[in-house]
Structures are given as C-alpha cells and as structure tokens.
Amino acid sequence: MNDVSLGFIFLDALLINNFVLAVFLGICPFIGVSAKFSTAWRMGVSVIFVITVSSVLAYGANALLVALNAQYLRIITFIVIIASTVQLVEMFIKKSSPALFRALGIYLPLITTNCAVLGVALFQTAREYSFAQSVVYAIGSSGGFCLALVLMAAIRERLELSDVPPTAQGTALVLMLAGLLSLAFMGFAGMGGGS
Amino acid sequence: MNPRADLPPSGRLIRLMAVVSLLCGVIIVAAHKTTLEPIRRNQAAISRENVALLLPGASRQIAYGLTPAGEIEILTGDPAGREHFLAVYDQAGSLRGIVWEAAERGYADLIRGMFAYDPEGQKVTGFRAVELKETPGLGDKIGTDPGFLANFRALDARLNQVGDGLANAIRAVKHGTKKNEWEIDAVSGATVSSRAVGRMLDRSARRWTPVIQRHLDRVRKGH
Amino acid sequence: MHVHATIDPQDTVNQDAFLDGLWKQNPVFVQVLGTCPTLAVTNSVSNALAMGAATLFVLVCSNVLISLVRKLVPKQVRIATYILIIATFVTVVDYVIKAASITVYKALGPFIALIVVNCIILGRAEAYASRNPVGRSALDGLGMGIGFIIALLCLGGVREILGAGTFLGYPLFGPGYQPWVLFLLPPGGFFTLGAWLLAFNAWKRRKEKTA
Structure with a gap:
C-alpha cells in the first residue's frame, strides 16, 4: 500500500508533523512536566522508551486481530497493551537499573494517560505501516515529543527570571509559547516532499 | 501492617474481570454488527457519488482486481483493501470510462485522489481529491481550483510502443509553463501539492493503463 | 485508599451535579483537561460539535455503567x-460515527479512538461515578459533557470565523474577506486556547478583587 521511505517517515514524525506541536498529542504532560529542564528530558526519554516498546507490541497485536478478523477489538486491545507495557517497563527498569528507576520512577505511571502512546499505535495502523516503518515512526514521533518538551522546558526556565504579568502566568502562557514554537516548526513543512 | 491483608481472593478478582470483559465484548460486538450494513452502504454511496461526478451518466460499475498471474478478475463484495480499478458503464451498458484511486504524500499529509480515464482515446478525463489535508487556502486549492482541474479534462496518457508503460511521463510543471499535453499546470503557490498530484497520476497510470489496454475487450463487455 | 466524597450527598442538589460542569468546573477552561482533542479537532464548528457529542455520549454511558x-x-x-x-x-461511538457519516469520521480520524485517553472521562469515573448513585452520575456526565462541548465550540467558533470567515460553513463576511488562515493551522489552536485561558484568568482575578 505505501512505499514511503524510512528516512522520510522519521523526519516527518520528528519535525514536520511533530506530535505535540502539529498533531496535538501528549499536550497534558507537555504542559505539566515542562517546568524544569532536568525533569523534562527524563520524562522525554521514558516516553521514547515506552512508545517504541508499545509500538512493536501494538504492531504484533494488530496483525493478530487482522488474522482473526476481530478488528473491532482494536481500541480495547491497544489500551490494555499500553497499560501493561508501562507496568512491564517499570518492573524491568527497577530490576535492571535501580539508578535509572530512581530518576524516572514517578514519571512512568503518568505515561499510561499520555495520548501520544495510543496515538502512535493508532496512526501506524491507520497508515498501514510495515514493521520497520512502524518502529521508525515510533522512534521519530516520540523523539519529536521529547524535543518539544525539552525546548519548552528550556524556555520556561528562562522565563523564571522575567517579569510575567500575573494574569498571564501558568497554562495560558505555556500555550502561547507553544503556539510560537508550533509556528516555527511549520517552517519544516514541505521538507523532503520534493522540490 | 501488611498491605496485602485487605486484598480480596484472586479468584474473585479474576471472575469479576472476566464478567466485565464479557459484558464489554457483548456491547462491542453488538455495536459492530448493527453498524456493519449502514457503514458499507455509506462507503458505497460515497464511491458512487465520486464516480458520478467524474463520469456523468454512470449507472453501473464493476471492480476489477489483479490475479497473481497478471490477469484481471471481477471483485465481488467490498473492493476496499485490494488494489483495483472500476469499470464504469452507462445506462445502455457500454463502457463509459475507468476510474481508479491513488495516494501520494503531499505537503502536509497523504493526498488521496480519484482519476477518470478514457481507454479509447487514452486520455485522463478527470481528477477528484478524495482526502485532502493540505494547507487551507494554498495547497487545498488542488481540489477546487478550476484552472488546475481543467488540466485533467483531456490529459495525454498514451501507452509507449511496447505497451508496458506511458509514452510520456506525466508531471506537474510550474504555473504557466505547461507546454505539452501530458504536463499539469501547477496551482501557483501550491507547487508541492500539485507535483504530488502529478506523481500520483504518473505512478497510478503506469500501473493501470497497460493492464486496462491489454484487457480492454474483456472490460468493454464487463465480464 | 478509597476516599469517600467529602461532602454529604444530601447537601448537594441534583442541579449542582449538572451545572458545575457547565461553567464553574468547566473541564477545559477551569480544570484544563482534555486539551489534546480541544486543540486538534476545533478547526471548524462542525468538527467541534461532532467531537463534543461523541465525548458526551462516552462520558454519560461510562458514568452510568461505572456507577x-x-x-x-x-x-x-x-x-x-x-x-x-x-x-x-x-x-x-467509533462505529456509530462511521455509520452516520464517513465525512465526519474522516475529519476526526484517530481522535475518536483517542477519547479513551481523554482525562476528563477517567477523571469523572474516579472522582464522581465511583461514589455516587446512577442518576446523579448520569447528570454529572451530562454536565461535564456539555461543558466540554461549550469549550470546543468557543474554540471552533473563533478559529472558523477568523480562519475561514465562515460559521458552520456559511460565509459571514462576503467575498471580500481575506481569511486569517493561521487560525486553522496548529499554531492558531494554541493561540486561541491560550487567549481563552487569559480571558478566564482576567475574569477570575477581577472577581476575586471585587469579592
């Protein structure tokens, strides 16, 4: 069905159709966890990890559902997979690297409600990506989420030093900044689309 | 205090989850079964509507797919999900034209379009954007701009000598520089989207025109 | 830990369960929940309405069953x-929308399925439906759902009027209007919601001052 190159899928998911700034997925953690740079990049890395693992599992589960002709169970299957992936990743990190677990610990459970995770699973299915395409897409889009989160955290740390009118503090300001970032990312559109 | 002290027996938990899952399964399957027929009707209606706009006077259509051996076969049931083209017939039963669907990456997202093809004159006679998420006011003009759509009134799609591809590659050229019958005059300000339509048409025409011409007799009779 | 509602159920009348969601506890403007669909599908009033109705349906049904x-x-x-x-x-709801209109289904795309992770729904299930009787839970779902629709319409209206010069597809300003396309694009979504939140903040601060 589609023969889109892996490089283009990656670029597209990372920059052109950035998950946060163009597709509007994962806005809640983007607003909630972007106050400090150090927590933002940890959250970003955990999300890359979880999205990649759950994308692989979702690809397998979808193939199984198609084989059984039971596509109507797709949404419920994906959400169960994501919830269990988060649990598994949490247990795995706890066993294999306690230091990393201490750093990421509290962010992992939050990821279940991150719509970007379900978004990747749904989009890769809707676009009929192959296995390799799905994995590249998962890494690209979660990388894009991480990028947007880290950029926003860096901006917000700077803002701490400036004098913001009280009415504009909080979420309203973050959304305005996100709008500017999104405007900047629109410049990537058309990249790789042929001259 | 032992945190597990107040945990109910796992047998009860499992039984409860099983009941909940069963209930959910019943609701989902019921919804799926009752909406199956309306969804199929909707899809067929939209497809017929698009075909009627591309080829006015269409009254009947047959979906042809390809066998692994390269022969054509009539697809019964829902042709979506399989590569196919539609042979469209008028009231009298004679072949009105061919319609196929194609997709290509545009500026923002995938563009899906339908093309009408006249196998007798070997010309593309129409284009409709079925799915379009290009920039509003610029890229989405490829679906509405009358000047752009006029490109597809009689676009040259002749086969080459051997009959395995197009004589001339179809492509979109910058607005106002169209010189040949097989070129598409791009919408000014939407060159990337226009070129995507050009690539989409070139690729799908390369795919289908040799097949259609090879089996034209069969398609004319509709069997 | 199962926390019981802090307020005695007898104290609150059914009306509050319904009215709170509309404005005082509006899920989008006050609780800032469900931001993703609020931004993603509000580039036209009709999309906003369809998304709002779908969410309302899920909210009421799941609240009732959970209760x-x-x-x-x-x-x-x-x-x-x-x-x-x-x-x-x-x-x-995914199947119902597909059966009702393929055009709407394609416009909303995967965002219908993403209602699952809309925090408003799980939030109401946990905070309200899990500790209140069926009737009141249904009302709560209805109120929150309509509050969500109001918020979506506030965004969809501004974005469609400025970005396309139309409302529900009807042209408002005549052919001379040059649409402010930015508002249909992603940055416009962020700016519009940001502006609404600013307005809400200003209104709340003024009320606090006069109080």
Whole structure:
C-alpha cells in the first residue's frame, strides 16, 4: 500500500508533523512536566522508551486481530497493551537499573494517560505501516515529543527570571509559547516532499 | 501492617474481570454488527457519488482486481483493501470510462485522489481529491481550483510502443509553463501539492493503463 | 485508599451535579483537561460539535455503567475496569460515527479512538461515578459533557470565523474577506486556547478583587 521511505517517515514524525506541536498529542504532560529542564528530558526519554516498546507490541497485536478478523477489538486491545507495557517497563527498569528507576520512577505511571502512546499505535495502523516503518515512526514521533518538551522546558526556565504579568502566568502562557514554537516548526513543512 | 491483608481472593478478582470483559465484548460486538450494513452502504454511496461526478451518466460499475498471474478478475463484495480499478458503464451498458484511486504524500499529509480515464482515446478525463489535508487556502486549492482541474479534462496518457508503460511521463510543471499535453499546470503557490498530484497520476497510470489496454475487450463487455 | 466524597450527598442538589460542569468546573477552561482533542479537532464548528457529542455520549454511558457496578468492583482492579468500560463505549461511538457519516469520521480520524485517553472521562469515573448513585452520575456526565462541548465550540467558533470567515460553513463576511488562515493551522489552536485561558484568568482575578 505505501512505499514511503524510512528516512522520510522519521523526519516527518520528528519535525514536520511533530506530535505535540502539529498533531496535538501528549499536550497534558507537555504542559505539566515542562517546568524544569532536568525533569523534562527524563520524562522525554521514558516516553521514547515506552512508545517504541508499545509500538512493536501494538504492531504484533494488530496483525493478530487482522488474522482473526476481530478488528473491532482494536481500541480495547491497544489500551490494555499500553497499560501493561508501562507496568512491564517499570518492573524491568527497577530490576535492571535501580539508578535509572530512581530518576524516572514517578514519571512512568503518568505515561499510561499520555495520548501520544495510543496515538502512535493508532496512526501506524491507520497508515498501514510495515514493521520497520512502524518502529521508525515510533522512534521519530516520540523523539519529536521529547524535543518539544525539552525546548519548552528550556524556555520556561528562562522565563523564571522575567517579569510575567500575573494574569498571564501558568497554562495560558505555556500555550502561547507553544503556539510560537508550533509556528516555527511549520517552517519544516514541505521538507523532503520534493522540490 | 501488611498491605496485602485487605486484598480480596484472586479468584474473585479474576471472575469479576472476566464478567466485565464479557459484558464489554457483548456491547462491542453488538455495536459492530448493527453498524456493519449502514457503514458499507455509506462507503458505497460515497464511491458512487465520486464516480458520478467524474463520469456523468454512470449507472453501473464493476471492480476489477489483479490475479497473481497478471490477469484481471471481477471483485465481488467490498473492493476496499485490494488494489483495483472500476469499470464504469452507462445506462445502455457500454463502457463509459475507468476510474481508479491513488495516494501520494503531499505537503502536509497523504493526498488521496480519484482519476477518470478514457481507454479509447487514452486520455485522463478527470481528477477528484478524495482526502485532502493540505494547507487551507494554498495547497487545498488542488481540489477546487478550476484552472488546475481543467488540466485533467483531456490529459495525454498514451501507452509507449511496447505497451508496458506511458509514452510520456506525466508531471506537474510550474504555473504557466505547461507546454505539452501530458504536463499539469501547477496551482501557483501550491507547487508541492500539485507535483504530488502529478506523481500520483504518473505512478497510478503506469500501473493501470497497460493492464486496462491489454484487457480492454474483456472490460468493454464487463465480464 | 478509597476516599469517600467529602461532602454529604444530601447537601448537594441534583442541579449542582449538572451545572458545575457547565461553567464553574468547566473541564477545559477551569480544570484544563482534555486539551489534546480541544486543540486538534476545533478547526471548524462542525468538527467541534461532532467531537463534543461523541465525548458526551462516552462520558454519560461510562458514568452510568461505572456507577452501576461501583459496589461490586474491588478497589485494586477499579482503574482496569473503568478503562475497559470506557474503551468499550469509545469503540461503540467509533462505529456509530462511521455509520452516520464517513465525512465526519474522516475529519476526526484517530481522535475518536483517542477519547479513551481523554482525562476528563477517567477523571469523572474516579472522582464522581465511583461514589455516587446512577442518576446523579448520569447528570454529572451530562454536565461535564456539555461543558466540554461549550469549550470546543468557543474554540471552533473563533478559529472558523477568523480562519475561514465562515460559521458552520456559511460565509459571514462576503467575498471580500481575506481569511486569517493561521487560525486553522496548529499554531492558531494554541493561540486561541491560550487567549481563552487569559480571558478566564482576567475574569477570575477581577472577581476575586471585587469579592
């Protein structure tokens, strides 16, 4: 069905159709966890990890559902997979690297409600990506989420030093900044689309 | 205090989850079964509507797919999900034209379009954007701009000598520089989207025109 | 830990369960929940309406069912049960929209399925439906759902009027209007919601000052 190159899928998911700034997925953690740079990049890395693992599992589960002709169970299957992936990743990190677990610990459970995770699973299915395409897409889009989160955290740390009118503090300001970032990312559109 | 002290027996938990899952399964399957027929009707209606706009006077259509051996076969049931083209017939039963669907990456997202093809004159006679998420006011003009759509009134799609591809590659050229019958005059300000339509048409025409011409007799009779 | 509602159920009249969601506890403007669909599908009023109606349906149905089974479900598996129930109704609404109109279905795309992770729904299940009777839970779902629709319409209206010069597809300003296309694009979504929140903040501060 589609023969889109892996490089283009990656670029597209990372920059052109950035998950946060163009597709509007994962806005809640983007607003909630972007106050400090150090927590933002940890959250970003955990999300890359979880999205990649759950994308692989979702690809397998979808193939199984198609084989059984039971596509109507797709949404419920994906959400169960994501919830269990988060649990598994949490247990795995706890066993294999306690230091990393201490750093990421509290962010992992939050990821279940991150719509970007379900978004990747749904989009890769809707676009009929192959296995390799799905994995590249998962890494690209979660990388894009991480990028947007880290950029926003860096901006917000700077803002701490400036004098913001009280009415504009909080979420309203973050959304305005996100709008500017999104405007900047629109410049990537058309990249790789042929001259 | 032992945190597990107040945990109910796992047998009860499992039984409860099983009941909940069963209930959910019943609701989902019921919804799926009752909406199956309306969804199929909707899809067929939209497809017929698009075909009627591309080829006015269409009254009947047959979906042809390809066998692994390269022969054509009539697809019964829902042709979506399989590569196919539609042979469209008028009231009298004679072949009105061919319609196929194609997709290509545009500026923002995938563009899906339908093309009408006249196998007798070997010309593309129409284009409709079925799915379009290009920039509003610029890229989405490829679906509405009358000047752009006029490109597809009689676009040259002749086969080459051997009959395995197009004589001339179809492509979109910058607005106002169209010189040949097989070129598409791009919408000014939407060159990337226009070129995507050009690539989409070139690729799908390369795919289908040799097949259609090879089996034209069969398609004319509709069997 | 199963926290019981801090307020005595007798104190609140049914009306509050409904009215709170509309404005005072508006899920988008006050609680800032469900931001993703609020931004993603509000580039036209009709999309906003369809998304709002779908969410309202899921919210009411899952609130009712969760309230019905609230006494049977042990707290250890309650979140898993809620998610199963919510995913079920989202699947139902997905099929219903597809059967009603393919055009709307394509416009909303995967965002219908993403209602599952809309925090408003799980939030209401946990905070309200799991500890209130069926009737009141249904009203709460209705109020929150309509509040969500109001918020979506506030965004969709501004974005469609400025970005396309139309409302529900009807041209408003005549052919001379040059649409402010930016508002249909992603940055416009952020700017519009940001502006609404600014307005809400300003209104709240003024009220606090006069109080």
